[in-house]
Amino acid sequence: xxxxxxxxxxxxxxxxxxxxxxxxxxxxxxxxxxxxxxxxxxxxxxxxxxxxxxxxxxxxxxxxxxxxxxxxxxxxxxxxxxxxxxxxxxxxxxxxxxxxxxxxxxxxxxxxxxxxxxxxxxxxxxxxxxxxxxxxxxxxxxxxxxxxxxxxxxxxxxxxxxxxxxxxxxxxxxxxxxxxxxxxxxxxxxxxxxxxxxxxxxxxxxxxxxxxxxxxxxxxxxxxxxxxxxxxxxxxxxxxxxxxxxxxxxxxx
Numbered sequence: 001x002x003x004x005x006x007x008x009x010x011x012x013x014x015x016x017x018x019x020x021x022x023x024x025x026x027x028x029x030x031x032x033x034x035x036x037x038x039x040x041x042x043x044x045x046x047x048x049x050x051x052x053x054x055x056x057x058x059x060x061x062x063x064x065x066x067x068x069x070x071x072x073x074x075x076x077x078x079x080x081x082x083x084x085x086x087x088x089x090x091x092x093x094x095x096x097x098x099x100x101x102x103x104x105x106x107x108x109x110x111x112x113x114x115x116x117x118x119x120x121x122x123x124x125x126x127x128x129x130x131x132x133x134x135x136x137x138x139x140x141x142x143x144x145x146x147x148x149x150x151x152x153x154x155x156x157x158x159x160x161x162x163x164x165x166x167x168x169x170x171x172x173x174x175x176x177x178x179x180x181x182x183x184x185x186x187x188x189x190x191x192x193x194x195x196x197x198x199x200x201x202x203x204x205x206x207x208x209x210x211x212x213x214x215x216x217x218x219x220x221x222x223x224x225x226x227x228x229x230x231x232x233x234x235x236x237x238x239x240x241x242x243x244x245x246x247x248x249x250x251x252x253x
Contacts, residue, residue, distance in 0.1 A: 001031050002031050002034050002035050005031055005032060005035035005037060005039075005040050006035055006037050008037075008039055008040070009039055010038075010039040010040075010042045010043050010046075011043075012039075013032060013039055013040050013043035013044075014043040014046055014047060016028055016043075017029070017032070017043060017044070017047040018047065025057050025060075026056065026057065026060040029044070029048075029057055029060050029061050029064065030060060030064045032044050033061060033064040033065055033068060033075065034064070034068070036068070036071070036072050036074065036075055038074070041074055041075060041078050044061065044078065045078055045081070045082075048061055048082065050082045050083070050086055050088055050092060050096075051086050051087070051088075058092055059091070059092065059095055062079070062092070062095045062096055062099045063095070063099075065078075065079055065099050065102075065103060066095075066098065066099040066102040066103070066148075067102075068103075068106070069106075070106070070110065071103050071106050071107060073107065073112065073116040073117075073118040073119070074118075075103065076100070076103040076104070076107065076116070076118040076119070076122055077118045077121075079096060079099055079100060079103065080100065080118065080121060080122060080125060082096070083096045083097070083100070083125075084125075094141050097125075097126065097129065097141050097142060097145045098141065098144055098145050098148060100122045100125060100126060100145060101122075101126060101144070101145030101146060101147070101148030101149040102145075102148040102149075103122060104119055104122040104123055104126075104148075104149040104151070105148050105149040105150045105151070107119050108149070108150075108151060113151075122149075123149065123151065123154075126142055126145045126146060126149065127146075127154070127157070129142050130142035130143070130146070130157070136166060136168060136169060139161070139165070139169050140168055140169060140172045143158070143161060143169065143172040143173050143176055144172060144176070146158060146176055147172070147175060147176030147179050150179050150180060152180070152184050155177065155180070155184065155186075155189065158173045158176050158177050159173070159177070159188070159189065159192045161173040162174050162177065162192060162196065162212075163192055163195065163196060163201065167204070167205045167207075167208060170196070170204060170205075170208045171205075171207055171208055171211065174193075174196070174208060174211040174212055174215065175211065177189065177215060178211065178214065178215055178218075182218075182219040182220055185215060185219040185220075189215070190215070190216060190219075190222075190225070193212040193213070193215045193216050194212075194216065194225070194228075196208060196209060196212040197209050197212040197213045197216065197229075197232070198228070198232065206236075206237070206240055210240065210243060210244070213229055213244055213247065214247060216229070217229065217247045217248065217250075217251045218247075218251070221251055226248055226251065226252075229244055229247075229248060230244075230245075230248060232244075233245060
């Protein structure tokens with residue numbers, strides 16, 4: 001079916017989308033996303049109306065885009081255009097922003113970061129939204145999108161939120177940092193994780209401290225970090241101490 005869509009014209013794909021029985025709609029939407037031809041994306045653009053009440057086809061489209069193994073810049077542009085300047089239902093907006101992060105990350109993995117204007121636009125959409133977000137729930141969604149993008153240039157932003165945010169924001173920012181490979185876990189990142197784990201500047205919830213310790217122990221740990229982690233377990237709850245001791249054992253092995 002996808003092979004057929006590669007050579008189909010826009011009007012034919014649009015007819016398929018409009019005339020398909022309700023139970024076939026998600027299948028055709030997914031196939032059109034998978035095809036990523038000019039015609040299929042143009043048909044999806046005409047067919048999907050994000051300003052209407054949310055329905056399962058909009059979410060199906062966003063999920064299909066987010067999980068696309070090799071997305072195109074045109075697919076990212078379609079998602080951005082559908083999100084831009086519209087009053088959207090909360091669940092559609094959240095899924096859309098997370099999808100943008102996923103698409104940006106995959107395009108950069110394909111070495112298309114500097115070659116696709118859509119990538120720059122997608123990253124700026126996330127960062128601008130994060131700067132302007134007032135509600136904690138929205139900050140968390142933007143941080144989740146940054147975690148999906150996994151771009152090294154966003155690490156300073158993630159560190160700021162990890163150290164300064166409330167518990168849920170700190171947890172999400174550290175979770176995003178954990179997705180980066182060891183080569184991007186610099187001394188600056190490790191210093192911030194030490195401040196969080198040892199509570200140098202303020203108190204943190206234990207889940208945040210554990211996540212910070214994991215970054216230190218999973219990325220070429222220094223002997224000092226191993227020793228300080230072991231010393232810190234003396235003042236911790238039993239379960240938390242056991243977890244960290246197991247992490248240290250795994251690191252040593």
